[in-house]
Amino acid sequence: YIVYSFWPPSASSPQINILEDYVRAVQHLNKSSTALERSLSGFNAVEPDVEGLYSVRGRLESHLHNISLVYGSEDSFFVRVAKSYLSIAEASVGVVGAYRRVSPSANTLRESLELLALCRVGEALEKYGAVEEGVLDALGYTASAIEILRSVDSGYVAENHIPIVNASLKRLERVYESLQGVDMVMQIVRRYRGAVEALCRGGEVSDTLLNSLLNEVGGVRASGPLSPEIMSARNSLLSLIRQRLASYGQEDAGGQGGGAGYAPPKSDD
Numbered sequence: 001y002i003v004y005s006f007w008p009p010s011a012s013s014p015q016i017n018i019l020e021d022y023v024r025a026v027q028h029l030n031k032s033s034t035a036l037e038r039s040l041s042g043f044n045a046v047e048p049d050v051e052g053l054y055s056v057r058g059r060l061e062s063h064l065h066n067i068s069l070v071y072g073s074e075d076s077f078f079v080r081v082a083k084s085y086l087s088i089a090e091a092s093v094g095v096v097g098a099y100r101r102v103s104p105s106a107n108t109l110r111e112s113l114e115l116l117a118l119c120r121v122g123e124a125l126e127k128y129g130a131v132e133e134g135v136l137d138a139l140g141y142t143a144s145a146i147e148i149l150r151s152v153d154s155g156y157v158a159e160n161h162i163p164i165v166n167a168s169l170k171r172l173e174r175v176y177e178s179l180q181g182v183d184m185v186m187q188i189v190r191r192y193r194g195a196v197e198a199l200c201r202g203g204e205v206s207d208t209l210l211n212s213l214l215n216e217v218g219g220v221r222a223s224g225p226l227s228p229e230i231m232s233a234r235n236s237l238l239s240l241i242r243q244r245l246a247s248y249g250q251e252d253a254g255g256q257g258g259g260a261g262y263a264p265p266k267s268d269d
Helices: 018-041 050-071 077-117 121-150 162-191 193-200 207-218 224-247
Strands: none
Touching: 018 050, 018 077, 018 162, 018 224, 050 077, 077 121, 077 162, 077 224, 121 162, 121 193, 162 193, 162 207, 162 224, 193 207, 193 224, 207 224
16 A cells, blocks of 8 residues: 555545555556466466456546646646556556457467468468457557556656556566567568468579568567467578578578578577
């Protein structure tokens, strides 16, 4: 609980303990961000308490309105505290939106990457196409929540809440990077579908096209809860491309090579 000396009389209902709602806002953020990350990792996740979250946000909105009237200034310490915790609740609403859009299709999302790693290109794209809209929506919700949390001034958040908010922000950044990586690799395969399918069946692909494909696939970052699946799909594609370039004498068969347009994988992959 947050303890502030000389806390002003409540400007809202005496039945509402606003300090408890500040705690609840942080709890909702922690639980919803954990659920989102776990669902993408393939683990069971505790469903976010959507009704409770919306109730907390509503009470925080009312409190901010009332306390702003009491102080008559946006610069008041207590007004800024109220704004900070309302922002935390608002970010949690975005996280829940992302969870609702992507969690039901998380298994299909992982399967699409696994199929791509097995060179079953058509099936991979079909599965991804079925969940693509949810992925893009989840990216939007997650980006919005990240932006809100980054704008929260820790000087107006209780000291014991700051690590929880920061940990939640890190989870959301990992989720965003992971979803972005999945969409990136699938969009590359969609654009170069003919070339990728030719590589998978051992067919010929022009060296110019190979180098372009190598450069784009090499730029895909595998991180976050879907990093194992992204890495497997990406590395399978890179292996096929490098083998074909090696056969053209542009790249060493066993290494990273130096073909034109080559971009080395990220060091943290």
